[in-house]
Amino acid sequence: MACPSTIVPLTVVRHEAELVVPAKSTPKEIKQLSDIDDQEGLRFQVPVIMFYKKSPSMEGKDPVRVIREALAKTLVFYYPFAGRLFEASNRKLMVDCSGQGVLFIEADANVGLHHDMLQPPSPYLDQLLYNVPGSDGIIGCPLLLIQVTRFVCGGFVFALRLNHTMCDAAGLFQFLSTISEFARGEPNAPSVTPVWEREVFNARNPPRITCPHHEFEEVRDTSMAMDNNNLIQRSFFFGDEELIALRKQLPPCLRNCSKFEVITACLWRCRTIALEVDPDKIVRVSCLVTARVVKKGLCIPLGFYGNTLVYPAALSTSEMLCRKPLRYAVELVQSAKGQMSEEYVRSVTDLMAIKGRPLYTVAGNYIVSDTTRAGFDKIDFGWGNPVYGGVAGAISLISFYVAFKNSKGEDGIVVPICLPPPVMERFQHELHKMTQLGGVEDSYVIKPTKIQSML
Missing domain, CATH: 3.30.559.10 (Chloramphenicol acetyltransferase-like domain)
Structure with missing residues (x-):
């Protein structure tokens, strides 16, 4: 609501x-x-x-x-x-x-x-x-x-x-x-000495693309393009009740998936439905992931403050994503995140050098970044921690997940998203339906919940 x-x-x-x-x-x-x-x-x-x-x-x-x-x-x-x-x-x-x-x-x-x-x-x-x-x-x-x-x-x-x-x-x-x-x-x-050492993320010699990179595939399909001059922005709060409602729609083997995975799957599915993408079109969700999660091989020094981001993508036809149960989208998101490895990061770096730093796929893509543990809510200039600290909103097709305490004092995750006005209304309707469990095939009956929308 x-x-x-x-x-x-x-x-x-x-x-x-x-x-x-x-x-x-x-x-x-x-x-x-x-x-x-x-x-x-x-x-x-x-x-x-x-x-x-x-x-x-x-x-x-x-x-x-x-x-x-x-x-x-x-x-x-x-x-x-x-x-x-x-x-x-x-x-x-x-x-x-x-x-x-x-x-x-x-x-x-x-x-x-x-x-x-x-x-x-x-x-x-x-x-x-x-x-x-x-x-x-x-x-x-x-x-x-x-x-x-x-x-x-x-x-x-x-x-x-x-x-x-x-x-x-x-x-x-x-x-x-x-x-x-x-x-x-x-x-x-x-307390931490800054380290430049940007060569850690330079291309190999010779560069070589060794992994598939669906996030950089060129798609010339104007039917899935959004007009950035006609976008509005709203945010949606996911607290304990919303997350429980979504997890109830998953089989027991997936209910321990991360908050990021289930929220991303839900948003990707609702957004695709709201955009009314043709059934046979390919849609993507790209997950911004830091290479810092790769524990071996990259040798990122303590104090390094450069970019470490790559964004592996999950793909599906619009029809499959919209018709299949939520577990389908969750498993695709998990698969995309599972691509992360030293070789994957090296392959992305080499792709930048070989292909002249291409832009990620825009048409039919949705990019998400989890900043809930970025630490912006822990920056203390002497006045204590901020009552809110995080990214100020979404940017075009990119949404940032931010830790947030709502007006009721409930801790959760707030996700800003940009969409054209009529699409936003359909998106909000679909998101509300998902948390109400309406029409979901593999769901269980639970207490209805609300998604708090913030203009």
Whole structure:
């Protein structure tokens, strides 16, 4: 059942954006991104937002000043973030470590923090993370934009926009953790020394594609394309009741599958039904997976903060996915994740070099990323952990899974998704049916549940 959020009127007064540079002199050099970093699919900006309550122990301290100073100290160690990207031959991305700095905005809001502000997608993102004109490109632009907004209740919001080619969620968490250590005055900051070593994810010599990569297959089918200019975004909450309802639709041998697997299977199926894809068309779900899960062979050093992401895909005809029970989709998602190995990661890296860093398949694809354990909800600048910390919303065909506590105090996972308006209504209807167990062949009768939808 849809439960639209209350939109609290918000006015934000911003100071002029400034460039924060490293607190000390840093090396002026050129650094090369890896073949995983500079793939076309990571050439976008990702927003992260964290909400903090007032802390009596920090009375008299200004979060803007504390974080600005900590950021400058952090950039001494993470100085590539203060540089700018440029393209070398064959569109290879390089970092000019020029020390120009990252964009920083100081701001003040006219209201206190409210729970409905926390729900991704944030209805106030444009105000809490202002897009400085000319700053959102991939080449020649600041690699980070940070805005700290004070609220009248004494709380504040830390919002950040990251050029994704520089790092993944684990790398960003490491960077933010260092800022938080300096902000708290930790004497041994940084506790983890950053390591560049992007060559860990460079192509082999000679490169060779040794695994199937359905996530990069070229599909020219305009019938499955979505108009990115005609999308709305809503989020859906999966708590214990929703997960129990979905697991009840699975045979006993699959009921111990992960939350990610069952939620992904459910969303993929409902989304495909809502899009009304022709029965014989091939649809995909691509699961963003970090190579850090590969325990042997890759030798990722402690402190490495580059991208480690690949996105193996599951495939099905639309008809099979929509008609078969949920177990069918779950097993496909499990199979896709099961492709992960050292050889698979090496094969992806080599594919980037051989095929010129192609974009992932767009038509008929849905990309999901589990950030529930990314740690953004554990970044403490001295005011304690945020009441919400995570990605601020979905991006086109990419959904991020975020840990979330709803207004009832229930812990769960919230998933933002982008769809055209009429498709969104059908999607919401199908998702509601799945949690009500209507028309599912191998389901069991249980207490009806709700999916909380947040505009």
